[in-house]
Amino acid sequence: MENPTMLQLRDVAMTYPSGMRAVLPTTIFVPKGQFLVLLGPSGAGKSTLLRCMNGLVSPTQGDIIVDGLGSIFRDSRTLREHRKRTGMIFQQHHLIGRLTALQNVLLGRISAHEFPRTLFPLPRADRLLALQALDRVGLIDRALDRADQLSGGQQQRIGIARAMAQRPQIVLADEPIASLDPATGEKVLADLHRICREDGITAIVSLHQVELARRFADRVIGLAGGRVVFEGPALHLGQTALDQIYLTASSRMAAA
Amino acid sequence: MSIATPPAAYEAILAREGTLRFRRSAVMLMIVVLIVIAMALTGLLDPKRFSEAWPAIKQLSSEMFPPDFRRFHAWIRPLADTLAMSVAGTALAVTISLPLALFAARNTTPNQIVYRASRASLNLLRSIPELIMGIIFVAMVGFGALPGVLAVGLHSVGMVGKFFAESIEHVDPKPIEAARATGASPLQVVFHAILPQVLPQLADTTIYRWEYNFRASTVLGAVGAGGIGFELIAALRVLEYAQVSAILICILICVTMVDGIGAVLRNHLK
Numbered sequence: 001m002e003n004p005t006m007l008q009l010r011d012v013a014m015t016y017p018s019g020m021r022a023v024l025p026t027t028i029f030v031p032k033g034q035f036l037v038l039l040g041p042s043g044a045g046k047s048t049l050l051r052c053m054n055g056l057v058s059p060t061q062g063d064i065i066v067d068g069l070g071s072i073f074r075d076s077r078t079l080r081e082h083r084k085r086t087g088m089i090f091q092q093h094h095l096i097g098r099l100t101a102l103q104n105v106l107l108g109r110i111s112a113h114e115f116p117r118t119l120f121p122l123p124r125a126d127r128l129l130a131l132q133a134l135d136r137v138g139l140i141d142r143a144l145d146r147a148d149q150l151s152g153g154q155q156q157r158i159g160i161a162r163a164m165a166q167r168p169q170i171v172l173a174d175e176p177i178a179s180l181d182p183a184t185g186e187k188v189l190a191d192l193h194r195i196c197r198e199d200g201i202t203a204i205v206s207l208h209q210v211e212l213a214r215r216f217a218d219r220v221i222g223l224a225g226g227r228v229v230f231e232g233p234a235l236h237l238g239q240t241a242l243d244q245i246y247l248t249a250s251s252r253m254a255a256a
Numbered sequence: 257m258s259i260a261t262p263p264a265a266y267e268a269i270l271a272r273e274g275t276l277r278f279r280r281s282a283v284m285l286m287i288v289v290l291i292v293i294a295m296a297l298t299g300l301l302d303p304k305r306f307s308e309a310w311p312a313i314k315q316l317s318s319e320m321f322p323p324d325f326r327r328f329h330a331w332i333r334p335l336a337d338t339l340a341m342s343v344a345g346t347a348l349a350v351t352i353s354l355p356l357a358l359f360a361a362r363n364t365t366p367n368q369i370v371y372r373a374s375r376a377s378l379n380l381l382r383s384i385p386e387l388i389m390g391i392i393f394v395a396m397v398g399f400g401a402l403p404g405v406l407a408v409g410l411h412s413v414g415m416v417g418k419f420f421a422e423s424i425e426h427v428d429p430k431p432i433e434a435a436r437a438t439g440a441s442p443l444q445v446v447f448h449a450i451l452p453q454v455l456p457q458l459a460d461t462t463i464y465r466w467e468y469n470f471r472a473s474t475v476l477g478a479v480g481a482g483g484i485g486f487e488l489i490a491a492l493r494v495l496e497y498a499q500v501s502a503i504l505i506c507i508l509i510c511v512t513m514v515d516g517i518g519a520v521l522r523n524h525l526k
Contacts, residue, residue: 100273127270143269143273
């Protein structure tokens, strides 16, 4: 690894109040600019791990260190600063349907301003940035259409544009294509991959499709039952590794 | 941070967005003007009225304090009556609303005429205030809680029936198709594919209306239709403001209790 580390998870573990141990102590180093795929069946802990990475859930153990800021949990200021630099893409898009695509993307710009300023239309520079983000995902012609009038693939592209409008250093994508059909999903993922490459953004993307992980990932971390069962370049993702990821989970489920 | 030379397409979109925003602001401005006119017409913007009223406000407030609970024993029965009126009235409303709502919902109505007639009767019931209905029913069936129940119940149908119908219209059509596919009759479809879907919403509306009906029942006594409202208006007539405030406190406690019970019931529905 020649690149410096962007994000470090040190012994991060998460146990939900219900007692469910979603993530067992896990240490991961993510180098700058890497496209890292978290691969695993549903319930493996991918979502929880991703949500820990921007503090949407606080791990019950361990710490997360980000380049230039230190521990993201030091105080609420640091956490917000980290979130500003980190774009998040959700499985269900998480858009406001009755707002236009442009207005949804502009949500990615609000944290750059103080609250009173955000009650008025954002500055021209922000609007241009949002338009540029929409342009990069091929939706410039739909900028003033309501988000709920667009297709699922287009909605997820708005989600990507919203994350990109933040000008992020890191992008976290939680099953970004799980609610799209396979062909659309592949295109959307290719767009996300291309943009992250062009801008040198560090991306951590959870997926459950092995083929797509092989195609796009610089590195793959396989998760099963809340622990890392595989780690390495996508090339090394052979049958043994897949058995570890998917059979571990099914045997655990069978035992449960 | 900024884009040096934005493409012409961006400019065009921003211009179009600006026009849309201007139009929206113009509409908003018109609404604000209308609101200000309404406030001015009703005297809300007249500081003189308020400054002149100040001595009376002070006088009344001091007479209301401390609340006089000496007649509390005489209020227990009317409070219980009021509670009973709200429960019985709501039950009456639901009984009439359910069939009426099925006629007034586009997806369950037998035909256009029935649909229009049911919608019209819902509007009619909603537009007659319960106080007016109370006066009419007192004239019809005499004083007491009965005219109050009828007034609360019938007026409620206007809103409960409308909300029921709207819930029924927004039902998921897929299970209805599934029920039809099994050979179910229209009535069977209603009872086995529609009602199971909307029952929680109907119950929610009912509980909300019950809370409202308790508050509405407290004033019905003023026209002789039973309940605590009679005591309230009597105290007002003889200018016993200390008793008025005491009765209002009793009503407040009951309203809080009713809302609390409503919240518990609603939690059970989830």
